[in-house]
Amino acid sequence: MKDMSRIEREKQTVRKMIELYCRHHLHQKTLPEEYQHLAEFACRRLDHCRYGEQKTACKDCPTHCYAPKEREQIREVMRWAGPRMIWYAPMDAIRHILKK
Numbered sequence: 001m002k003d004m005s006r007i008e009r010e011k012q013t014v015r016k017m018i019e020l021y022c023r024h025h026l027h028q029k030t031l032p033e034e035y036q037h038l039a040e041f042a043c044r045r046l047d048h049c050r051y052g053e054q055k056t057a058c059k060d061c062p063t064h065c066y067a068p069k070e071r072e073q074i075r076e077v078m079r080w081a082g083p084r085m086i087w088y089a090p091m092d093a094i095r096h097i098l099k100k
Contacts, residue, residue, distance in 0.1 A: 006053045007046050013092045014042045014074075017081040020088050025080050038077070041070050057099075 004012070018039045022028045031039065045065050049055050058066070058074075066074065085093040 006055070007049065009092075009095070010055075011043045011046050013085075013089070013096065014046070015039050016089050016092060017085065018042075018077055020081045020084060021077045024084070034073075035077075038070060038073050041066075042074060057096075 018035050019031065022031050022035050026032070049065070050063060051061070055061065064071065085096070
């Protein structure tokens with residue numbers, strides 16, 4: 001079985017982070033509409049990333065492609081969910097740390 005592409009892994013990870021944030025921080029069983037929009041927005045941005053498989057972490061990217069509202073929203077999600085990923089998605093967290 002072929003490995004998942006970096007972009008697909010990033011999309012999967014950002015979805016997990018948004019779901020974790022909504023479930024444990026916002027105490028929502030399902031994704032609220034605005035967070036569903038954020039997940040779709042993030043995946044679209046990753047699909048159209050000009051750097052493709054050679055992309056850096058978005059926070060280190062010289063080209064900021066997020067709209068201001070979504071950028072602030074994803075920052076909030078990542079600040080909260082990032083440190084907790086080691087407990088909820090340890091392989092994703094370790095992979096992210098090793099890629100830095």
